[in-house]
Amino acid sequence: xxxxxxxxxxxxxxxxxxxxxxxxxxxxxxxxxxxxxxxxxxxxxxxxxxxxxxxxxxxxxxxxxxxxxxxxxxxxxxxxxxxxxxxxxxxxxxxxxxxxxxxxxxxxxxxxxxxxxxxxxxxxxxxxxxxxxxxxxxxxxxxxxxxxxxxxxxxxxxxxxxxxxxxxxxxxxxxxxxxxxxxxxxxxxxxxxxxxxxxxxxxxxxxxxxxxxxxxxxxxxxxxxxxxxxxxxxxxxxxxxxxxxxxxxxxxxxxxxxxxxxxxxxxxxxxxxxxxxxxxxxxxxxxxx
Numbered sequence: 001x002x003x004x005x006x007x008x009x010x011x012x013x014x015x016x017x018x019x020x021x022x023x024x025x026x027x028x029x030x031x032x033x034x035x036x037x038x039x040x041x042x043x044x045x046x047x048x049x050x051x052x053x054x055x056x057x058x059x060x061x062x063x064x065x066x067x068x069x070x071x072x073x074x075x076x077x078x079x080x081x082x083x084x085x086x087x088x089x090x091x092x093x094x095x096x097x098x099x100x101x102x103x104x105x106x107x108x109x110x111x112x113x114x115x116x117x118x119x120x121x122x123x124x125x126x127x128x129x130x131x132x133x134x135x136x137x138x139x140x141x142x143x144x145x146x147x148x149x150x151x152x153x154x155x156x157x158x159x160x161x162x163x164x165x166x167x168x169x170x171x172x173x174x175x176x177x178x179x180x181x182x183x184x185x186x187x188x189x190x191x192x193x194x195x196x197x198x199x200x201x202x203x204x205x206x207x208x209x210x211x212x213x214x215x216x217x218x219x220x221x222x223x224x225x226x227x228x229x230x231x232x233x234x235x236x237x238x239x240x241x242x243x244x245x246x247x248x249x250x251x252x253x254x255x256x257x258x259x260x261x262x263x264x265x266x267x268x269x270x271x272x273x274x275x276x277x278x279x280x281x282x283x284x285x286x287x288x289x
Contacts, residue, residue, distance in 0.1 A: 011251070011277065031086060032054070052093070053101060053135075054119075056112070057105050057112045058075040058076055059103065060074065060103060061075070062075065067171050075103065083122040087123050096130050097133065100120070101280075110142065111139035112137075112139075116134055116148075117148050117149055120153070132156075133157075133158060133202075134154045134157060136158070138159065138183055143186060146187065153199070155198070155200075156199065156230070158201075158203065159184055159203060160204040161177060161180045161205060161223065162175075163206055163219075164211045167210060171246055177219075177222075184226045188227025200229040200230050201230070202229065202271070203223050204231065205232070206233075206234060208248050208251060216260060220264055229270045230269065230273075231264050232274070233257060233261075233274040235276040236248055257276060
């Protein structure tokens, strides 16, 4: 199995120094980041640059996806002070572009959409005003909930499909590919009504889970047909070698990532990030330039 193989040279990452971790812990006190909660391999680089992806609505997810390191359980009610604290942290970090994601909150009637909107508004109230990218769960396909997030006018709307439809039962057993495509199509339709189509719609895929090259190409085609403007593709890395996490099928060679990028550009995606260490929010600010 790939999980037992030596990690290839192209997956080596920058180590995070204890001093920088302590500094960021102070700046992010009382908040969750996907960098820490999801064991992101790029934490050394991103924390080293003084940036982070905020994870709102607590640290416990109501789903138990087999690719994800975030803890599963019964979450607490949303913290009404969290939007203000996220804005304060972003201001302290002097962030020009802020990425906000969340655990999935199927326990909430709107999936946490109004909380997302409050965070967006708090960030937009800062001076200087940062751009905001949201990476939302599928919100159970709730049209009104998606509209609530969109009405707060994030600069980028992101929802990841994560993998190809055939693997959903194993990788995302509580999700549905068609539902995710519907959320992205709704966001794209909203964006088309805005002046200058100023809100790109974004989605991402992991590879190395057992999908074929052709299945990834078809999935990218589905994303483009739904109106997605930016696509990210990165290597799946198993969070743990034991337990609930699905095994990695293989390490995908860099040349294959280049082939995905070429195919995505040929399909008309305005932004493409495809390489082993790409994650949804990795160098996200560059996708607005």
